[in-house]
Amino acid sequence: MDKNKIIKLEYDVIVVGSGGSGSSAAQAAAEAGLNVIVISKDPLASSDTKICEGVMTVRGAGDENDTEEELANNIKLAGGDLPDKKITEAFAKDSKVAYDRLREHGLRPSINKKRNTPKTLAIAMGGHNKSRSVGHKNSGLSFGHVNWDTIIKFKNIAYFEDCWFLDVVKNMSNEKIVGGIAYDASNGKLLSIKAKAVIIAAGGLSTLFFPKTDTMRGNTGDSYAIGIRAGAALVDMEQIQFLPFCLASPPSYEGLLAGEPATGSFLGVLRDKYNKVILDSVYLRTRAECSEAIMRAVADGRGSPNGGAFLDMTANKKAKRSGKFFMEYLKSALPSAYDNARQALGKEAGKAEVPWEVRPSAHYMMGGIKVDEFGRALSYNKVSNKTKKIKGFYAAGQAMGGLFGSNRLGSTSLTEVAVFGYRAGKDAAEYVKQNKKKIDDTHFDIHHKKFFQLFNSNGKFKAYNLKIDLQRKSWKYIGAARKKKDLLAMQSYLDGLDEKVKDVLVKPNLSWNQQLIEKLELQNMILSAKAVTLASLNRDFSLGGHVRLDEKRKRIFSKPFSTLILMDSSSKLKLEKIQRERTNFITFIKYKINELYRLYNAKFIRILPDFVKDRIIENKYKKILGSKAESIEIQAGSLEAAPAEINK
Amino acid sequence: MDSDKLKVRIKLFRDKKSFEVEYIYKKKSLNERPMVLDVLLQAQEEKIDDLSFRYGCRARNCGVCTVDINGKPRLACRARVKDDDLISPISTLPVIKDLIVKRDGIPRQMIGYNRIPFKNNLNVEAESSYHNLTACIECYACLDGCPLHKKNNLEVKNNDAYSYGNPFSFLKLQRLYIDPLTPEEEKKGIIEKAKSLGLETYKKEYKNLKIKCGVGINLKDEVIKPLLNAAFSYQNEKKNK
Structure with missing residues (x-):
């Protein structure tokens, strides 16, 4: 082991990741006057936040009667009752102030001058029970600039990019965090960093499915691996959000988003390679239903050449009266997805004259490190059925679990990162200020040794x-x-x-x-x-x-x-189940009836004679598109894009 | 070359030496028109397991995969490969390994640049000129041909910042300058910062300035020109006083 290959550093707080969560966490800790180091393997702020659709949930933005309770319940119900009540409440409580913090750093939405609030999307997102989704010019890039500026603004934030954070270092006698180690690739050193708090904001795991993903390359599950090795429990790890209609070819476009269930519109169906309809009324199905239909066909050998199925929207296009409205709808609803599809599949596909070959892609990890409402990472003891804080250890954003459960409402991830990044940073700062004891060098020795054993x-x-x-x-x-x-x-x-x-x-x-x-x-x-x-x-x-x-x-x-997934002393994983509280029965049944009604209504339209059907659909488009087609833009991953999503 | 193959040259940098290797890309189908990134991914899988290059979103959004194709900066995820193309690291930043360049000297020169105090009324809209600038993906293609960035000593050690600016850092300043929430008294500070990064050079070379944005932002008209104008009117103001 070579001593001059190690650089010893000391900060108050280590933040792993420089995207939406990491920058918010660093800001909170820096505002409290602490010295912060941001460690990022990708270049500064080049995260999923930068490449996302840029629509954010802001409570009360579109409706004065949008209470905290309403938003919290909305998330909990959509998540199949798996979300943690306190976490959903924290989300609802802070969404507005978190949004304003981003605006203080240059996020500039359009303003509803009458209400003097940020302008929400023209139609309320399908699954949200209030209008509260705010869109932004240049999508995620506008957030990327804010995150970049936030980290660069503070002189008490140091940042290291091209750095792979390996693990936290704990004091084994009292289990407190004493720092972490990281591989600084561009300088060719091992960073050995003393710090009393570590915040994991290092994103998700979609790269596990590369190239069947539409997210950043860096999502290699670092957050969860670091978390569980540090003794934290992982919650709802089976809950990965897949988007069903992504591209299967050509290779350069593989995995990128082509459309959402809503893209299928009134007459879109899924077909297998024998041209048999495997799912009708696609626009009223959940993402999981669409994925299931595609993957079932693939499993039975009826899949498309690249392991997917065909999204056939030609009936929409062929309709005499409503056909042209459909094209308007297709192009404007999810513009970037439509561009992907047109570029990848060619002109005919762009005109919806031939079916699109589609296949699911990994989009977002809804599970993650078990935390409380302040982002404090928790371990779990089966015997006492209790969780316990790991002192000084935090997680935020896609790294954490417990907010979304089994389903994520659209436009909520940007709020998740801004709310819980900041909460974690703030709590970490308070914690560090109360812990003045000097950190001993000896805790790091074993980690140095382990690092050099990697070669x-x-x-x-x-x-x-x-x-x-x-x-x-x-x-x-x-x-x-x-x-x-x-x-x-x-x-x-x-x-x-x-x-x-x-x-x-x-x-x-x-x-x-x-x-x-x-x-x-x-x-x-x-x-x-x-x-x-x-x-x-x-x-x-x-x-x-x-x-x-x-x-x-x-x-x-x-x-x-x-x-719950836990790691035992021999590095083996164990599983536990924790009970969740069920939402009020009446509310639940209402959702189910509404859902069935919509599905039968859609089926009924499909069996009508063509000319009647065409008129009905034409009127529906006119209602959606209104006088300005530009107002219908919907967000990938949102419930509006998959209106049947609720509570499945 | 057979129609199912493509030959490219990749410039590697290892042990302080730079050298070219040839890679024959095997097309996945006859009509495939691969991007540079496809070639690099296949080369790492098939031949050079430690080939080092950056990429992120594969959709022209994250701005990290910029490389030089035949000497000009392009985004690897959206640049089609032609036979005999040369893929090399961008020439405007120091190479660490293969196609990886050290990027952080640029953001580092901006540390502490944003000193705008938080204001109460956030419900103010920005002009379209502001949003034109947030389209920047920070791909650093604009460093190519920048007379100012050329003055920097690229041999910076560790995590130092570059002394001279570039279109990207000026874009950041201009964005702040036209942000409707930036108070008038802070604008002088922004111009001072631009000057400290060497804005003066742009004044002299404006006519011959050939800088190209990777995503099509009009850098000369929307960034450099307004900053130069602001810098001069500010100077005149001082003289008048």
Whole structure:
């Protein structure tokens, strides 16, 4: 072990990640006067927040009667009663002030001059019971600039990009956080950082399914792996949000979003390779239903050439009167998705004259590190059935779980990152101020030693190739549709992969060592995949983002529970279930009846004679599009884009 | 070259030495027209397991995958490959390894630049000129051809900031300048910052200035010109006093 390869640093708070959560966390801690270090493996603020659709939930923006209780219940019900009550309440309480903080750093929405509030999208988002979604010019990029400015603004925030955060360091005698270690690839050093608090804001795990994802490359499950290794519990890890209608080809566009269930419009259907309809009334289906139909066809050998199905919207286009309105709707509803589809699939597809080949893609991790409403990471003890704070350890944004449960309302993720990033930063600052004790060097020694053990000049396997293999297996076994048999196969595959990782080639140099980077990310991906697999096995029925092809039973009346994944002292994962409170029965039944009504209504329209149908649909388009077609823009991932999504 | 293959040259940088390697890309279908990123991903899988390059969203949004194609900066995720293309790291920033350049000297020169106090009334709209600037994805294509950035010593060690500015840093300043919430008294500070980054050079070379934005922002008209104008009217004001 070479001492001059280690750089020792000391800060009050370490923030891992520089996106929406990381910048908010750093801001809160910096405002409290603390010295903060932001560690980011990608360039500053180049996160999912920067590439998202840029629509944010702001309570009260479109309706004075939008109470905190209403918003909190809205999220809880949409999440199948899995969301944590206190976390949904914190979300509803802070959404407005979190939004204003972003505006203080340059986020400039259009203003509703009559109400003197940010302007919300023209039509209330399908699943939101109030109008509260605010759109922005240049989508996520406008948020990216804000995050960048936030971190750069403070002189007491240091930032290190091209840095892979490995693990937190704890004082083993009292379990308190004393810092962390990180691999600084561009400077070729190991950073050994003393700090009393660490905030994990390092995003999700969608790269596990690459290229079947529309998110940033960096989502290699780092948050969850770091979290569980530090002793935190992971909650709802089977709940990954897949978007059903993403591109399957050409390779450069693979995984990117093409449309949402709403894109299918009134007459859109899904077909298998024999042209047989496998799902009708697509626009009234949930994402999970669409994914399930596609993946079932693939499993039965009826899939499209690239492992998907065909979204056929030609009937919409052919209709005499309503056809031209459909095109207007298609182009304006999800403009960036439509552009992807047109560029990737060609002109005819762009005119909806031929079906689109589509396949699901991983979009968002709804589960994550178990935290309380201040982002404080929690461990769980089965015997006492109690959670316990890990002192000085925090998680925020996609890294945390407990806010969305089994389904995410549209436009809520930007609020999640701004609210809980800041909450975690603020609480961490208070915690650090109360803990003045000096940190001892000795806690770090074992971590330094472990770091230098990662190198292996005689390794047999290439980490990058193992990573690609893991990505293919993840899609097959723990992707958009799951079966018990596959989940068991995944478990033994991952155990085997664990062995191979020990024998991976990592040449012993520190200056931008790509082999080391691949190995570090691979390890985190494996651990995250294990957690997803174990949680999926124990959720033996379909719920929200988790689709089980082998279990047709719906358990809508059974008591809701969340899965918890824990790591024992021998690094084995264990599963626990925690009970969740059920929402009021009447509210629930109302949702179900409304849902069935809409579905039958849609089916009824489809069997009418063509000329009657065409007129009815034409009027519907006129109602949606209004006089200005520009006002209908809807957001990918939103409930409006998949109106049937609620409480499935 | 067979129609199912494409030959590219990739410039690698290792152990302080720069050298070219050839890679034959195997098309996944005959009519595939791959992007540079597709080629790099396949090259890492098939041949160079430690090939180092940046990428993120694959959809021209995150701005991290910029490389030089035949000497000109392009986004790897949206640049089609032609036979015999040369892929090299962008020439305007120091290379760390292969196609990876050190980027953080640029944001670092802006630390503490935004000193705008928080205001009470946030319900103010920005002009379209403001939103034109937030379209920037920070791909750093604009460094190419910038006479000011050229003056920087690229051999910076560790995490130092560059002394001279570039179209991106001026875009950040101009955005702040036209933000409707920026108070008049802060605007002088913004111009001072622009000057300290060497705005003067742009004044001299404005006519010959050839800078190109990776996503099509009109940098000369929307960033450089208004800043130069503001800097001069500010100077005149001082003289008049």
